[in-house]
Amino acid sequence: xxxxxxxxxPKQNLFEQVCDIDQLRLGFKAVKKNRGAPGIDGVTxxxxxxDLEKELEVLSQELSSWSYKPKPVRRVEIPKPGKxxxxxxxxxxCVRDRVLQxxxxxxxxxxxxxxxxxxxxxxxxxxxxxxxxxxxxxxxTSGKDTVVDIDLEKFFDRIGHDRLIxxxxxxxxxxxxxxxxxxxxxxxxxxxxxxxxxxxGSVQGGPLSPLLSxxxxxxxxxxxxKRGLSHxxxxxDAQIFVSSQKAGERVMASLTKFIEKKLKLVVNxxxxxxxxxxxxxxxxxxxxxxxxxxxxxxxxxxxxxxKELTPRGTCLPIEKAVExxxxxxxxxxxxxxxxxxxxxxxxxxxxxxxxxxxxxxFQQKRREHLFNKMVRQGVKRKTAIKSAYNNDGVWARSxxxxxxxxxxxxxxxxxxxxxxxxxxxxxxWSAKTRVVRLG
Numbered sequence: 001x002x003x004x005x006x007x008x009x010p011k012q013n014l015f016e017q018v019c020d021i022d023q024l025r026l027g028f029k030a031v032k033k034n035r036g037a038p039g040i041d042g043v044t045x046x047x048x049x050x051d052l053e054k055e056l057e058v059l060s061q062e063l064s065s066w067s068y069k070p071k072p073v074r075r076v077e078i079p080k081p082g083k084x085x086x087x088x089x090x091x092x093x094c095v096r097d098r099v100l101q102x103x104x105x106x107x108x109x110x111x112x113x114x115x116x117x118x119x120x121x122x123x124x125x126x127x128x129x130x131x132x133x134x135x136x137x138x139x140x141t142s143g144k145d146t147v148v149d150i151d152l153e154k155f156f157d158r159i160g161h162d163r164l165i166x167x168x169x170x171x172x173x174x175x176x177x178x179x180x181x182x183x184x185x186x187x188x189x190x191x192x193x194x195x196x197x198x199x200x201g202s203v204q205g206g207p208l209s210p211l212l213s214x215x216x217x218x219x220x221x222x223x224x225x226k227r228g229l230s231h232x233x234x235x236x237d238a239q240i241f242v243s244s245q246k247a248g249e250r251v252m253a254s255l256t257k258f259i260e261k262k263l264k265l266v267v268n269x270x271x272x273x274x275x276x277x278x279x280x281x282x283x284x285x286x287x288x289x290x291x292x293x294x295x296x297x298x299x300x301x302x303x304x305x306x307k308e309l310t311p312r313g314t315c316l317p318i319e320k321a322v323e324x325x326x327x328x329x330x331x332x333x334x335x336x337x338x339x340x341x342x343x344x345x346x347x348x349x350x351x352x353x354x355x356x357x358x359x360x361x362f363q364q365k366r367r368e369h370l371f372n373k374m375v376r377q378g379v380k381r382k383t384a385i386k387s388a389y390n391n392d393g394v395w396a397r398s399x400x401x402x403x404x405x406x407x408x409x410x411x412x413x414x415x416x417x418x419x420x421x422x423x424x425x426x427x428x429w430s431a432k433t434r435v436v437r438l439g
Contacts, residue, residue: 043094076091076205117225129234143243151267157200163263220259237282293341354399356418
């Protein structure tokens with residue numbers, strides 16, 4: 001009976017669904033889950049929540065009457081990972097505009113996502129970075145170990161509005177939705193108190209931008225499939241896999257022409273290249289001798305992060321420092337533990353422990369204090385003397401035999417709760433050993 005009623009009742013068009021308060025409420029839930037900073041109006045997610053039903057009703061009425069006008073996004077700059085990598089420009093829409101964008105995403109994604117390529121992994125439900133890296137490994141191990149690594153210069157800033165709307169029109173039949181998206185794309189950007197209109201680009205930072213980016217780059221995916229090329233794309237990171245350097249250079253030349261002439265985007269020739277898989281990173285990983293490894297750049301950034309989390313001159317208790325380290329390392333290692341070289345994780349964990357020992361050494365202002373601490377921890381006097389009374393600096397003494405015996409690896413795990421994921425077997429730290437507070 002219910003199925004018959006559903007068939008008889010007129011179905012809402014997509015635009016009417018966007019105006020529906022229940023749909024807007026779902027959009028707000030997505031915005032609240034992601035949190036985020038306020039836009040140019042200074043309204044936070046918490047403040048918007050206080051009068052939610054009224055805010056949603058006003059938004060619905062503005063949409064229905066076509067009096068809705070999105071506010072310019074607030075421009076912010078965040079540093080890109082890596083030394084000297086520059087900054088990435090982000091745009092933060094106001095909460096009310098984010099609610100609308102999230103609602104549009106919720107309603108459009110089930111229509112658009114099934115049409116996207118199977119080789120696209122970024123910003124898609126049920127797909128993630130690990131799956132993308134696994135796909136890369138399959139291509140390389142099959143013999144296609146030469147990579148055409150294409151970098152798109154300022155991709156989000158160069159998305160053509162007309163081309164995007166035209167591409168969407170093939171899948172979204174409600175032209176009012178296309179008009180609404182066009183209004184969002186042209187909302188403008190505020191930076192240092194000045195508003196500039198954007199004739200192209202989709203500001204990175206809004207809930208709708210990732211979906212729109214996939215719409216744009218799906219055209220590239222379809223072209224690669226048409227040519228029978230094996231490829232993998234995550235957002236604007238695209239790699240094509242071929243069997244030889246000569247074939248890779250040929251593909252690079254033809255694809256650069258396609259991207260710049262047809263898609264009206266720009267290939268960054270300084271960062272794009274053709275190379276063996278072991279020389280190219282993808283999502284922080286690289287394929288070395290047909291096995292996955294954490295890239296050199298990712299390892300260097302992790303070592304730098306450990307240094308930032310373990311400063312020497314701080315009064316923060318060591319237990320609190322370990323909590324912060326664990327919070328970062330659990331998330332980091334959850335992704336990078338796909339490496340097939342466990343020694344890489346062991347290197348990071350060893351660096352964490354040594355930084356903690358170095359902090360302990362640094363806090364002992366006099367050599368005799370360091371000597372006494374070692375002795376109290378059960379270290380033989382002769383070993384403690386050699387470790388404390390020498391001409392070595394803080395970093396060298398942190399790796400001395402006395403420090404390792406006073407505070408073995410297992411001390412940080414059993415006593416302080418430092419997380420380990422590398423699978424290294426460590427001796428149990430004896431609770432009978434006198435505990436010395438590290439900070």
